[in-house]
Amino acid sequence: MKTRKRVQNERYATALRSVICEMFLARGDGHIGGSFSIADVMAVLFNGRLRKEPEDWFVLSKGHAGPAYYAALYLEGKITDQDLLTLNANGTILPSHPDRNLTPGVQCSTGSLGQGISQAVGIAYANKLKHTGARIYCIVGDGELNEGETYEALEFASNKKLDNLVIFIDSNKKQVDGLVEEVSCAYRYDALFAGLQLPMNIVAGNDPQAIEQLLDHMEEHQTGECHVIVLDTVKGKGIAYFEQAPNCHHVTFSDAEKDLLAQYIKENEGAVRDVLEITG
Numbered sequence: 001m002k003t004r005k006r007v008q009n010e011r012y013a014t015a016l017r018s019v020i021c022e023m024f025l026a027r028g029d030g031h032i033g034g035s036f037s038i039a040d041v042m043a044v045l046f047n048g049r050l051r052k053e054p055e056d057w058f059v060l061s062k063g064h065a066g067p068a069y070y071a072a073l074y075l076e077g078k079i080t081d082q083d084l085l086t087l088n089a090n091g092t093i094l095p096s097h098p099d100r101n102l103t104p105g106v107q108c109s110t111g112s113l114g115q116g117i118s119q120a121v122g123i124a125y126a127n128k129l130k131h132t133g134a135r136i137y138c139i140v141g142d143g144e145l146n147e148g149e150t151y152e153a154l155e156f157a158s159n160k161k162l163d164n165l166v167i168f169i170d171s172n173k174k175q176v177d178g179l180v181e182e183v184s185c186a187y188r189y190d191a192l193f194a195g196l197q198l199p200m201n202i203v204a205g206n207d208p209q210a211i212e213q214l215l216d217h218m219e220e221h222q223t224g225e226c227h228v229i230v231l232d233t234v235k236g237k238g239i240a241y242f243e244q245a246p247n248c249h250h251v252t253f254s255d256a257e258k259d260l261l262a263q264y265i266k267e268n269e270g271a272v273r274d275v276l277e278i279t280g
């Protein structure tokens with residue numbers, strides 16, 4: 001079943017990045033690298049793929065990319081303009097990492113790496129046992145794979161044949177303090193997921209059309225297994241300066257960097273308007 005899109009996914013991803021820039025400008029700092037690298041997959045999911053009935057689940061296991069989640073909830077009308085500008089401030093409903101008890105629309109609290117994917121497999125198993133028909137989508141960071149707990153979750157997903165679960169790995173090649181391959185591991189994803197007996201695809205992760213086509217194909221050719229999609233992405237994707245920066249994991253923005261955020265908003269303000277006009 002093809003999903004019906006309200007605006008082009010590319011336009012939606014631009015709107016997401018623009019809203020993220022607004023939050024960061026108000027706050028003065030933030031996890032820009034990992035929020036920008038997933039904007040394209042977030043656009044595919046939130047621009048029409050996540051269903052309300054039965055209600056699909058979204059789990060942002062790499063919870064430090066919370067601003068990307070909040071931007072999507074803002075475009076859905078769940079977060080007000082006023083709240084949007086309170087990212088990580090005292091008393092905010094938008095803490096740095098998602099909290100299901102604080103933010104309307106957040107389904108799962110995450111931020112302690114490894115624990116989001118662990119919740120996702122539990123949610124998928126429960127939904128499978130109950131035959132709800134809900135699908136579960138989870139995004140894991142490549143650095144997050146350093147957490148041993150992620151393998152327990154993947155083993156469980158394989159063993160229980162969680163065919164209602166799609167796990168995305170955001171392979172942006174960088175983690176908090178450097179290149180993933182230098183800090184801990186140069187992943188051989190093909191060997192890794194073959195060993196876990198999980199079907200895996202690698203896709204251009206900053207190309208919404210490629211992601212969409214793969215998800216459509218998977219739905220048309222069900223395998224009865226949990227699928228892993230490795231998103232080949234660029235950390236900071238969307239603003240060349242951050243893409244090229246040696247480290248854009250968490251940035252306290254200088255005046256020049258704030259200007260870049262403001263410039264992105266200015267150049268793309270039409271994208272946010274387009275999405276909001278259509279969603280009302």
Ligand SMILES: Cc1ncc(C[n+]2csc(CCOP(=O)(O)OP(=O)(O)O)c2C)c(N)n1
Nearest residue numbers: 034064111112113141142143144174175176
């Ligand atoms: C259990 C745990 N240990 C450490 C951290 C601190 N931490 C936050 S982000 C991060 C690096 C994550 O790297 P990656 O998954 O590659 O994130 P991305 O590149 O997508 O931003 C670390 C170590 C944490 N959030 N949770």
Ligand SMILES: [Mg+2]
Nearest residue numbers: 142143174175
């Ligand atoms: Mg990473």
